[in-house]
Amino acid sequence: MAETKWTKKDLLSMEDLSVDEINLILDTAEEFKKVNERNVKKVPALRGRTVVNFFVEPSTRTRASFELAEQRLSADIINMSASTSSLTKGETLLDTGKNIEALQVDLIVMRHSAAGAQQFLAKNLRCGIINAGDGAHSHPTQALLDIFTIREKKKKIKGLKVSIIGDILHSRVARSNIIGLLKLGAKVTIAGPPTLLPKEFEKIGVKLCDNLVDAISDADVINLLRIQHERQRAAYFPSISEYASIYGINADTIKYVKKDALIMHPGPINRGVEIDTAIADGDQSVILEQVTNGLAVRMAVLYLVAGCLG
Amino acid sequence: MKKGCSYILEKGRVIDPQKGIDQVLDIGIEDGIFVEPGKVKKPVRINLKGFIAAPGFIDMHVHLRQPGGTDKETIKTGTMAAAAGGFTSIVAMPNTSPAADTPGAIEYLKAHAETSGCVNVLPAGCITKNYEGVEMSGIGGLKKAGIVALTDDGNCVYNNELMEHVLVYSKTFRLPVLDHCQDAFLSEGGLVHDGFWGAVKGLRGIPSASESIMVARDIILAEVANWKVHIQHVSATGSVELIRNARKKGIQVSAEVTPHHIALTDECIKNFDTNFKMNPPLRGEDDRKKLIEGLQDGTISVIATDHAPHTITDKMVEFAYAPFGVIGLETAVSVCLTELYHTGYLDLRDVVSKFTSGPAEVLGIDAGTIELGKKADVTVLNPDFKYTIDKEKFYSKSRNTPFNGKKVKGRAVATIVSGKFVFSLIDGISGII
Numbered sequence: 086m087a088e089t090k091w092t093k094k095d096l097l098s099m100e101d102l103s104v105d106e107i108n109l110i111l112d113t114a115e116e117f118k119k120v121n122e123r124n125v126k127k128v129p130a131l132r133g134r135t136v137v138n139f140f141v142e143p144s145t146r147t148r149a150s151f152e153l154a155e156q157r158l159s160a161d162i163i164n165m166s167a168s169t170s171s172l173t174k175g176e177t178l179l180d181t182g183k184n185i186e187a188l189q190v191d192l193i194v195m196r197h198s199a200a201g202a203q204q205f206l207a208k209n210l211r212c213g214i215i216n217a218g219d220g221a222h223s224h225p226t227q228a229l230l231d232i233f234t235i236r237e238k239k240k241k242i243k244g245l246k247v248s249i250i251g252d253i254l255h256s257r258v259a260r261s262n263i264i265g266l267l268k269l270g271a272k273v274t275i276a277g278p279p280t281l282l283p284k285e286f287e288k289i290g291v292k293l294c295d296n297l298v299d300a301i302s303d304a305d306v307i308n309l310l311r312i313q314h315e316r317q318r319a320a321y322f323p324s325i326s327e328y329a330s331i332y333g334i335n336a337d338t339i340k341y342v343k344k345d346a347l348i349m350h351p352g353p354i355n356r357g358v359e360i361d362t363a364i365a366d367g368d369q370s371v372i373l374e375q376v377t378n379g380l381a382v383r384m385a386v387l388y389l390v391a392g393c394l395g
Numbered sequence: 396m397k398k399g400c401s402y403i404l405e406k407g408r409v410i411d412p413q414k415g416i417d418q419v420l421d422i423g424i425e426d427g428i429f430v431e432p433g434k435v436k437k438p439v440r441i442n443l444k445g446f447i448a449a450p451g452f453i454d455m456h457v458h459l460r461q462p463g464g465t466d467k468e469t470i471k472t473g474t475m476a477a478a479a480g481g482f483t484s485i486v487a488m489p490n491t492s493p494a495a496d497t498p499g500a501i502e503y504l505k506a507h508a509e510t511s512g513c514v515n516v517l518p519a520g521c522i523t524k525n526y527e528g529v530e531m532s533g534i535g536g537l538k539k540a541g542i543v544a545l546t547d548d549g550n551c552v553y554n555n556e557l558m559e560h561v562l563v564y565s566k567t568f569r570l571p572v573l574d575h576c577q578d579a580f581l582s583e584g585g586l587v588h589d590g591f592w593g594a595v596k597g598l599r600g601i602p603s604a605s606e607s608i609m610v611a612r613d614i615i616l617a618e619v620a621n622w623k624v625h626i627q628h629v630s631a632t633g634s635v636e637l638i639r640n641a642r643k644k645g646i647q648v649s650a651e652v653t654p655h656h657i658a659l660t661d662e663c664i665k666n667f668d669t670n671f672k673m674n675p676p677l678r679g680e681d682d683r684k685k686l687i688e689g690l691q692d693g694t695i696s697v698i699a700t701d702h703a704p705h706t707i708t709d710k711m712v713e714f715a716y717a718p719f720g721v722i723g724l725e726t727a728v729s730v731c732l733t734e735l736y737h738t739g740y741l742d743l744r745d746v747v748s749k750f751t752s753g754p755a756e757v758l759g760i761d762a763g764t765i766e767l768g769k770k771a772d773v774t775v776l777n778p779d780f781k782y783t784i785d786k787e788k789f790y791s792k793s794r795n796t797p798f799n800g801k802k803v804k805g806r807a808v809a810t811i812v813s814g815k816f817v818f819s820l821i822d823g824i825s826g827i828i
Contacts, residue, residue: 100595179711199713200597201667209711220715221597260597285594 091389095207095214098223099264107265111233113385114378120157121381130388131160134191140217141167141178142198146352146376147217147227151194154383160391163190182206191394192387195219200257213390221255226386227351228261230379232269234371235306237378238347243270248300250332251310251359254281254321258351259310263291276300277310277332280321297332302341308349309334309359325358335361347371401425401435402814404773407443411450412748413755413764422448424771427814431767441824443775446808447743450764451483451515451772452750454724455573455757456548456627456651456699459485459516461507463492468704468792470504474512475790475828476702476724478818481807482750483772484515484762485702485724489526490549496521496532498540505541513817513827514810515772517760519544522561522572528552531561538568543758546573548627551609553579555616562620571623571649571757576609576634577601577675586715588661588676596665598714601676603631610634614641617648625757626650628701630675632685639694649757651697652686654723654730655797659683663797669710669717670797673703687740696753700727704793725789726798732778732805743778750774775809775821782806790828 089105099107120128136155140148143166155162167173170181178197185193192213195203200220207214218224236242247266253259253275266273267290275282276294287293294300301307312328322328329335334348339361342348348360348369356362365372404422411417423432454477460468468476470487477485487504489495495504501518508516520537524530526547534545545565551574552558558574565572582605587593589600610626614637617624626638629650641648655673660680663671671677689695703720710717728750735741741749755763762772786799810818810826819826 177708177712197713199715202713204667205713219597221599223597255597257597260595283594285591288591289595 092393094390094393096225096386096390097204097207097214097216099225099228099261099268100223102225102268104268107229107232107269110229110382110385110389111236113389114233114381117384117388118378118381120384126157127159128157129159131155131158131391134160134391135189136160136162136192136194136387137185137190138162138164139170139185139193139195140165141170141172141202142196142218144196144217147196150376150379151217151383154380154387158384158387160387178202178206179209182210186210186212192391213394215386215390218257221257222260224257224261226379226383227258228265229386230375230382231262231308231349231351232265233378233382234349234375235347238371239305242266245271245305246274246303247271247306247308248274248276248304249308249310250276250297250300252281252312253277253286253310254283256310262308267291274300274304278322278328297338298341301334301338303343304346305343306347306349307334307342310351311353311355312359329358333359333361334364336363339364342369349375352376400814401438403432403435403438403440404443404448405440407446407448407775409448409765410744410747411765412744413450413752417744422765422773424811424814427771429765429767429769429771441821445777447747447776447778449747449774449776450751451762451812452481452728452774452807453484453754453763454482454700454702454727455486455544455697455754457485457487457702457724458490458704458720459487460704461491462503466706469511470507470516471511472790472792473702473704473724474508474514474516476722477514478810478812478826478828479790480724480726481728481774481776481810482514482724483774483810483812484517486517486519486543486758488546488548489519489521494521494525495519496524496526498533498536501537501540501542514812517543517758519546519573521545522547522552523557526550528554528557531557531564534565534568534570538570542570543760544571544573546575546627548573548575551575551577551579555612558613559616559619562616562622562624566620566622569759571625571759573625573627574609574613575627576606576613578605578608581605581608586672587664588678590661590679592661592664596667598664601674603633603678603682606631606675607633607637610637614638614646614648618646621647623647623649623757628653628656628675628699629686629689629695630656630678630682632682635685635689635694639689639692642694649697650689650695651699652690652695653699653701654727654734655721656686657683658730658734659797667714669712669714670721670795672714672717672719673701673721674719687735690735690741690745690749696749697757698727698731698749699754700724704791705795707794710795721795721797722789722791722793725791726784726796728776729784729803729806730798730801732776733803736778737804771811771814773811774807775811776805777808778805780804780806780808
């Protein structure tokens with residue numbers, strides 16, 4: 086394979102990445118995973134670099150994962166949230182970004198509730214931007230850690246059947262996974278209440294399925310999404326309990342799942358809703374390994390992006 | 396207005412769709428009105444060979460932002476933009492702050508248009524108080540004050556009963572009702588077309604059905620009231636079909652389309668550029684084709700810009716937080732000549748009609764044609780004028796155009812209002828602006 090060089094100052098979405106770039110991140114993450122398994126887990130790769138974790142939309146796990154990744158790379162870090170920034174005082178996002186940049190910051194890791202916010206800022210700032218989730222649009226490091234986990238377990242991506250189940254309409258995790266997996270040659274099915282399955286995805290080669298059994302029967306990977314009550318403004322399905330009974334993975338439906346299929350979830354999980362406890366904690370679940378791999382993937386992304394900053 | 400010079404516009408190809416004229420003719424102008432070319436005293440002769448001389452263009456959908464939004468546009472800058480784009484008359488939308496829902500507000504607009512405007516400003520009044528869709532505004536009083544139409548533009552009148560009463564009532568005053576058709580629930584929180592690009596980019600959609608449902612509602616009520624309803628900025632296939640069928644049945648429904656809906660699709664939002672965020676949103680290629688078909692068969696008789704100025708600060712924000720709207724006065728004619736005439740979809744006469752006889756008929760105003768003894772409003776076109784649109788050259792106070800950098804062919808090269816050149820690119824003739 087030809088040597089791929091990372092040339093982007095930002096990581097904004099899976100749409101922007103070539104297959105080679107995705108593989109470069111995954112390969113780099115493998116190296117960082119080894120670092121994380123050592124007794125001494127810190128490397129000097131980002132020593133002297135300053136990273137701002139700018140979380141305009143609240144986050145716990147992604148933010149913790151990024152913070153730890155930055156610390157393990159020896160970066161100096163500052164954490165800002167919407168409430169600690171001047172956005173609450175009426176400052177525009179662009180002005181906040183320019184103020185952060187004026188502090189000679191190298192990288193901004195950013196989450197925002199509005200789709201495209203990071204892309205907008207990246208276009209207008211010199212410092213690097215890593216997208217930690219923008220609205221329903223993109224969450225590239227989540228997709229990369231999911232793909233990393235699949236590749237580690239299945240030794241390939243091409244040709245695998247991956248079913249993503251749940252609220253696809255409002256999910257940046259789904260969008261990023263779909264695009265990344267399709268680029269790498271997987272066959273992607275989305276399933277869930279039909280009101281939450283954008284039929285437009287058929288145009289890029291995604292199979293839509295409103296029947297859970299059909300979606301899981303021959304899947305190599307089943308990625309379950311959290312049903313997000315907080316984003317449900319209108320009625321897309323009758324109730325959480327009906328969702329659990331029709332689209333949940335439980336003792337009844339696990340029978341249809343292949344024995345070697347991986348069960349994934351980006352977290353936080355709703356036990357008893359999209360997944361039953363026994364299955365979440367069972368042999369086929371790789372949910373906690375995803376968390377472990379997320380750290381390595383984020384270290385890889387930080388390392389690569391920092392490498393092409395001035 | 397002051398008396399203008401006397402002119403003979405010579406050797407131009409005169410296209411007046413209402414009169415059915417399309418031939419090389421001379422046009423005489425004296426004291427601001429059209430006269431027989433042979434009877435003009437001491438005329439300045441202007442050679443328009445190779446150009447089109449058309450009745451003054453009308454844009455029946457313009458936001459001047461004064462009062463209340465003068466950081467975005469003013470009556471002065473907005474009318475200058477109109478003149479530079481070839482428009483001699485514009486209809487000012489009433490969703491200003493305060494809203495144009497009282498005779499006093501209309502007097503304010505007329506007074507400022509008289510002193511600082513360089514084209515004809517025709518006021519529209521709110522259908523409901525503060526365009527809130529709750530209580531009917533003083534429609535009779537607004538008519539006396541000089542409005543030419545009623546609209547709650549920016550909002551739709553969601554209440555069906557109220558809309559019926561408005562249509563029945565406004566007929567008495569011969570005021571067309573212009574409606575911004577969208578369903579409140581289907582459009583809530585929507586940012587872009589509910590289609591491929593919205594789905595991929597995770598931007599909440601405004602479905603086509605949101606528009607078409609209200610178009611159907613308006614058609615039903617127009618039939619009940621036996622009065623004129625005009626559908627603003629039609630964007631969706633379904634709406635075009637509904638309007639076409641209703642017009643065949645003789646229901647008094649008309650429709651306008653914007654240049655951006657003719658020229659662009661929802662793919663434009665793929666980089667989250669807020670200069671492509673407008674309501675109704677840019678829709679799919681199928682819709683775009685259907686809109687052009689609607690222009691071809693006469694279902695859509697008007698092209699209007701929905702000129703909606705916003706400051707750079709307003710637009711330089713997250714896509715979700717940016718206001719809807721783009722400016723259009725200075726690009727409309729060029730974009731339409733490029734996308735409709737040079738592509739072969741419409742002939743010049745049809746393009747001209749969408750800017751002249753089309754809106755004049757909807758509004759029931761004495762304009763849009765060249766008539767001896769009437770106000771001499773003329774738009775001169777050079778259909779082969781090639782240039783690249785540059786937003787920094789706009790007269791408008793705002794820069795929120797989706798067409799910056801677009802290469803176009805054709806433009807208005809002179810705008811004559813009541814016999815005065817307010818804008819001119821013609822050699823030897825200078826305009827006021």
